[in-house]
Amino acid sequence: MKENDSELKNGVTNNIDFEGNSSDISIMNACIAHAREVKAAQLGLIKSKGYDFAPEFKDMTVQLYLLGVMWKCAEKLGSADAAYELAFTAMEAMLVQDGIQKNKAVKRIAFLKKMAKLEDNHDALAVVIGYESEPNDNSLAEIFDHYINDMQVSGAFWRLYDRGRKIMLYGGLFMAFVTIWFVTLFMPGNSVISTLAAGLIAAALFVIPVFLIGIFMYRVKIKKINKTS
Numbered sequence: 323m324k325e326n327d328s329e330l331k332n333g334v335t336n337n338i339d340f341e342g343n344s345s346d347i348s349i350m351n352a353c354i355a356h357a358r359e360v361k362a363a364q365l366g367l368i369k370s371k372g373y374d375f376a377p378e379f380k381d382m383t384v385q386l387y388l389l390g391v392m393w394k395c396a397e398k399l400g401s402a403d404a405a406y407e408l409a410f411t412a413m414e415a416m417l418v419q420d421g422i423q424k425n426k427a428v429k430r431i432a433f434l435k436k437m438a439k440l441e442d443n444h445d446a447l448a449v450v451i452g453y454e455s456e457p458n459d460n461s462l463a464e465i466f467d468h469y470i471n472d473m474q475v476s477g478a479f480w481r482l483y484d485r486g487r488k489i490m491l492y493g494g495l496f497m498a499f500v501t502i503w504f505v506t507l508f509m510p511g512n513s514v515i516s517t518l519a520a521g522l523i524a525a526a527l528f529v530i531p532v533f534l535i536g537i538f539m540y541r542v543k544i545k546k547i548n549k550t551s
Contacts, residue, residue: 349399350412353392357416360391360455364462373466376480383448383469385434387462389413390445390452410435479540486536493532494525501525 361384373380389409396405396412410431417427438449445453448465455461469475501524505517512520 345400346404346408349396350408350415352399353395353409353412354416354419356395357388357392357412360457361388363458367458367460368463368466371463371466373470374477375466375469376475376477378480379469379475382434382437383465384462385413385430386438386446386448387452387455387465388416389434389438390449391455393449394453394455482539483536486532490529490532494529497528498522498525 364387365384375383392409392412393405396408413434414427414431417430418424422430438446440446447468451461451465473479498521502517502521505512505520
């Protein structure tokens with residue numbers, strides 16, 4: 323019996339450090355399986371809606387939703403006292419099973435714990451709706467519908483940010499390279515430090531205006547969203 327319990331523990335936690343009896347481990351195993359079924363069903367239901375959110379926001383929202391699902395599942399299976407913490411342990415095990423490194427999974431859980439609570443210590447919307455969800459409902463869509471007009475989490479804004487970041491990075495490097503090449507070729511008397519300084523200044527003269535333009539565009543779009551809402 324002890325050998326079977328050990329195998330069960332290793333199979334469920336997938337190298338997750340979990341201090342619990344075989345009953346808690348079995349509950350966690352069941353919660354992970356249930357969360358995977360719910361996730362597959364809910365993602366299938368929202369596929370046709372064509373939501374366009376930033377990838378990080380979408381992943382976080384789904385994970386918070388599944389935490390609520392596993393929290394409720396743990397309570398139903400008889401682990402009411404420790405159900406909330408068990409949900410986070412199950413999520414960590416689930417992340418590791420999905421191929422995420424242990425240290426990254428631990429950091430992700432720490433992040434999710436912060437995002438799962440609001441400033442007034444109430445549970446986040448995604449956690450609450452996940453906890454109250456029923457089989458084959460549209461609960462995940464309900465969460466995303468709440469943020470559909472939020473410019474800060476939109477996929478379009480994320481792509482604009484990512485594109486601007488790449489423009490600043492590669493553009494700055496290009497300007498620095500051209501400046502260093504020009505100074506080295508046509509002003510050979512300059513020291514290495516002076517040449518590098520010229521390259522850095524050229525890069526800054528490119529990056530700073532692009533950054534300020536990006537901030538300006540962001541504020542204009544946010545103001546338009548606030549006026550329409």
